[in-house]
Amino acid sequence: MxxxxxxxxxxxxxxxxxxxxxxxxxxxxxxxxxxxxxxxxxxxxxxxxxxxxxxxxxxxxxxxxxxxxxxxxxxxxxxxxxxxxxxxxxxxxxxxxxxxxxxxxxxxxxxxxxxxxxxxxxxxxxxxxxxxxxxxxxxxxxxxxxxxxxxxxxxxxxxxxxxxxxxxxxxxxxxxxxxxxxxxxxxxxxxxxxxxxxxxxxxxxxxxxxxxxxxxxxxxxxxxxxxxxxxxxxxxxxxxxxxxxxxxxxxxxxxxxxxxxxxxxxxxxxxxxxxxxxxxxxxxxxxxxxxxxxxxxxxxxxxxxxxxxxxxxxxxxxxxxxxxxxxxxxxxxxxxxxxxxxxxxxxxxxxxxxxxxxxxxxxxxxxxxxxxxxxxxxxxxxxxxxxxxxxxxAEAAQAIEQLVELGYIAAPGEDVRQTIRQTILCNKTNLIRALLGTPQEAKAIPLLEEILAENSANEWCSLTLARCQIRLGKFAEARAGLEALAPATRQLGQVQLIFADLAFAEKNPALALEHLQTAERTCVGHPLLFNQLGRAYLQLERWGDANAAYQKSLEVEPENPAAFDGLARVHLERGELESAVEKSLQAVGLIHYFPEAHFHLATGLDHLGKTREAILAYETALGMGYQTGLVHHRLAELYRPIDPQKAATHEKVVLNSRKRRIYRADIKSKLPQMAAKE
Amino acid sequence: MSDDFITIVSGLPRSGTSLTMQMLQAGGMQLLTDGLRAPDESNPRGYLEHEAVKHGRKDLSWLEQAGGKAVKVIHLLLLQLPTDRNYRVVFMVRNLEEVIASQRAMLKQQGRADAKLTDAKLAAVFETQLTQVRKWLAEHPSFQVLYVNHGNLIENPLATAGQINQFLGGNLLADNMATAVNPELYRQRKSVPVK
Missing domain, CATH: 3.40.720.10 (Alkaline Phosphatase, subunit A)
Structure with missing residues (x-):
């Protein structure tokens, strides 16, 4: 050999x-x-x-x-x-x-x-x-x-x-x-x-x-x-x-x-x-x-x-x-x-x-x-x-199209041109789908806008654009896009799910629940719907309802990281820490890149007094971009007795973020006076 | 003119292929054209094209009439020619920025859509196409190729006409060929010298 x-x-x-x-x-x-x-x-x-x-x-x-x-x-x-x-x-x-x-x-x-x-x-x-x-x-x-x-x-x-x-x-x-x-x-x-x-x-x-x-x-x-x-x-x-x-x-x-x-x-x-x-x-x-x-x-x-x-x-x-x-x-x-x-x-x-x-x-x-x-x-x-x-x-095809327009190459049959256009559109759509939910999601927006510029009736693009805008904090644009849809379309389950997303993003879980209940009429038995219902109940502190919604979701889709994470949160709220950790482990065991689930795992471990495991889980969430002050605060607390230098680093981040908040609040309060002076 | 080979003028659109066809005509070479594409502002002396050529491998019937004549074939369509004949290709090379500017100007004049690509991206695609065509030509001995720089042709029409004439067997009138070159039609010139 x-x-x-x-x-x-x-x-x-x-x-x-x-x-x-x-x-x-x-x-x-x-x-x-x-x-x-x-x-x-x-x-x-x-x-x-x-x-x-x-x-x-x-x-x-x-x-x-x-x-x-x-x-x-x-x-x-x-x-x-x-x-x-x-x-x-x-x-x-x-x-x-x-x-x-x-x-x-x-x-x-x-x-x-x-x-x-x-x-x-x-x-x-x-x-x-x-x-x-x-x-x-x-x-x-x-x-x-x-x-x-x-x-x-x-x-x-x-x-x-x-x-x-x-x-x-x-x-x-x-x-x-x-x-x-x-x-x-x-x-x-x-x-x-x-x-x-x-x-x-x-x-x-x-x-x-x-x-x-x-x-x-x-x-x-x-x-x-x-x-x-x-x-x-x-x-x-x-x-x-x-x-x-x-x-x-x-x-x-x-x-x-x-x-x-x-x-x-x-x-x-x-x-x-x-x-x-x-x-x-x-x-x-x-x-x-x-x-x-x-x-x-x-x-x-x-x-x-x-x-x-x-x-x-x-x-x-x-x-x-x-x-x-x-x-x-x-x-x-x-x-x-x-x-x-x-x-x-x-x-x-x-x-x-x-x-x-x-x-x-x-x-x-x-x-x-x-x-x-x-x-x-x-x-x-x-x-x-x-x-x-x-x-x-796609670029090569566009260049050829230019040579056709210039009259130097005979145009291929309309069926061929249509097939090529469809293929380019399909691949662009696949790229958009690949970007959704990733740290690069913002790159999907210009692609969606490109498609919509050519065909404003592309419903999938309109709805996906709204979803991206919500996740990227562009609530007004998302709302404008959704409200421009025909009234009958707005009542569809999948559109109501997006309205619910928007309500969640605007910290209005009661409104989100209303949209989800409307969606329930047409989206029967969909795990995403159950997960979103669970989320709304969690935010409304209806732990029993949240638990039931996530369980239903798991009945439909047993390998369902979002449902396991939701259940972990329910258990955390009820103080059932061992169960919370178990559910969190099931969530991250299915999908490792799931920052919130790592944070919930860390919280459960932290409350159980499992310091080293909790630090590891907090650090994992942080490494995945879950950059909340709470993570740094807890890491500062946990590191203090075992590694004061690391504790100081996290404290500094917490302090700086507080200072930035105070500064932003101060500027905001002064803005009307500054505008009046100008 | 010998029937042993087909003379082809090739290159990217707006790289000077029509000008070279005019030179060959002035030098005494018979052209394979159908006169269907009329002169316009972009090419006031005419395009000297043959419509059937533009269909590539779908219609190669024109080859039967092409022996001893010159015919314009766009760079990409060279790849679709059968390799069981002899060709001499005068391949025009022009600065890509000039080519793209000229193409965009022509499309604008005709009210037609241009590619939704930046000049840099379009240039990269054209460069790739040209590399592939050059490689293919080098791999097929039935094609003899003379690469002619458009800038040199404009600056030194007589010398370039001589080179082309020599490449095609030396039976053309090089002086007449050079007179076909009109520098005033060279409108998309870059400010830096063309290499």
């Missing part, structure tokens, strides 16, 4: 893998390879990002950054010559991926099938892109080898010979998924053929990965499999229990497909693990989960809204010589994967990365180095595409 010096990490991506599917299979011994991995390491939930769209998510995994920084905003983008649209390209990525950082650090990466990696970047190692493994394009002859999909070029033919053609699969290959295949008339039902195509693709990934893991040296081996998600979109409706709208015959024929799919992945995992030693760290992740039980959307709705089938938590499982054994990982996000890999390899983390390393997973304490950014340093040694080949596809 070829060796690369230094540590090694095998990163395996199973798109859409979900513990709800995996756990029963683990319990019945049907995923032994994964069971071994879990036993020797840690497992946890992996929080996804919004929107739950795979190219954006896998790029966030590979960069440690959100879409506003990495620039991949959808499945498709305009082609460089604006003749149509095509799959999103690596040339559109605006920042370095982990394999670029490793390249400039002299380490080798072998990457197979990763989303949005085509054309292949000239990295130190091997890149077989997602497009290499896609079925042939229209007009492409069978067996066509796409040279831009492989780096280095010398491996093009080798990789091509490892592809598994759909035609090479036999009925026997499909039987583990469809045991009653013989009963299906393939002329009338093309689902087995669809399954065969997807199976061939994933088998190709496995064949190439198995070859590379042995033949090409690596420090990072990243292999991405899309089959769980792809199979899910076609066959999850037939998974037990039988859903409404699925006939008994279809259920009988296809109910084994998803279980077969997971078992097949376990076999592939087993095969790869044969080629790694105990010194290699193995990380298995999914970008999001997939509804498999009673919350599955109805058959037709699932087809029309594939994103609606995705659950907000994927899986993470890691095992390695530096990591804890048989343990749990809490509060992990897909943004953390790259910072964690860098830490494992002893490389610094960019402070512009949005994720954190999973330090709590390490057996011994580690203190990763940090640098301002990996961007802009060592670019010529990072295996990036040349500066001139990287471009923003």
């Amino acid at each position: 070829a060796q690369a010096p230094g540590k090694k990490i095998l990163l395996i991506g199973w798109d859409a893998a979900d513990w709800e599917m995996i756990d029963p299979l683990l319990q019945s011994g049907q995923m032994p390879a994964l069971a071994q991995l879990i036993k020797g390491g840690l497992r946890g939930n992996l929080a996804t990002l919004q929107p739950v769209l795979s190219p954006m998510l896998w790029t966030s995994i590979a960069t440690g950054k959100r879409a506003d920084k990495h620039g991949i905003c959808g499945f498709t983008e305009p082609l460089p010559d604006a003749s149509g649209i095509g799959p999103v390209r690596s040339t559109s990525r605006k920042c370095k991926a982990i394999w670029n950082i490793l390249t400039q650090s002299g380490l080798k990466s072998n990457i197979v099938g990763w989303f949005a990696t085509n054309p292949a970047e000239p990295i130190n190692g091997v890149m077989i892109t997602d497009q290499f493994l896609h079925p042939q394009l229209k007009g492409e002859s069978p067996g066509t080898v796409r040279t831009e999909s492989v780096h280095p070029p010398k491996l093009v033919q080798v990789a091509a010979t490892l592809r598994v053609p759909t035609e090479s699969l036999t009925a026997e290959d499909l039987l583990p998924f469809i045991p009653r295949l013989a009963e299906i008339d393939l002329k009338k039902d093309d689902r087995p053929l669809k399954l065969a195509r997807r199976l061939a693709r994933v088998a190709s990934v496995q064949a190439i990965a198995t070859a590379l893991i042995q033949s090409e040296p690596w420090n990072l081996m990243g292999v991405y499999y899309d089959a769980v998600d792809q199979f899910g979109h076609e066959f999850m409706p037939y998974h037990p229990p039988r859903m409404n709208g699925v006939s008994e015959r279809e259920f009988e024929l296809y109910q084994e497909v998803m279980r077969g799919c997971y078992r097949f992945h376990d076999m592939m995992l087993h095969a790869l693990l044969q080629y790694v030693d105990a010194e290699t760290t193995v990380i298995l992740i999914s970008d999001h989960g997939y509804e498999s039980g009673r919350r599955r959307p109805p058959l037709e709705q699932g087809k029309q809204d594939p994103e609606g089938c995705h659950r907000p938590f994927g899986v993470v499982c890691l095992k390695g010589p530096d990591l804890k054994k048989n343990d749990r990982l809490y509060g992990a996000s897909i943004l953390d994967v790259t910072p964690t890999i860098l830490t494992l390899l002893g490389l610094p983390i960019g402070m512009d990365m949005d994720g954190r390393p999973w330090l709590e997973a390490f057996e011994k304490p580690v203190k990763p180095e940090r640098i301002f950014s990996w961007e802009g340093i060592g670019n010529d040694q990072a295996g990036l595409h040349t500066e001139n080949s990287r471009q923003d596809p």
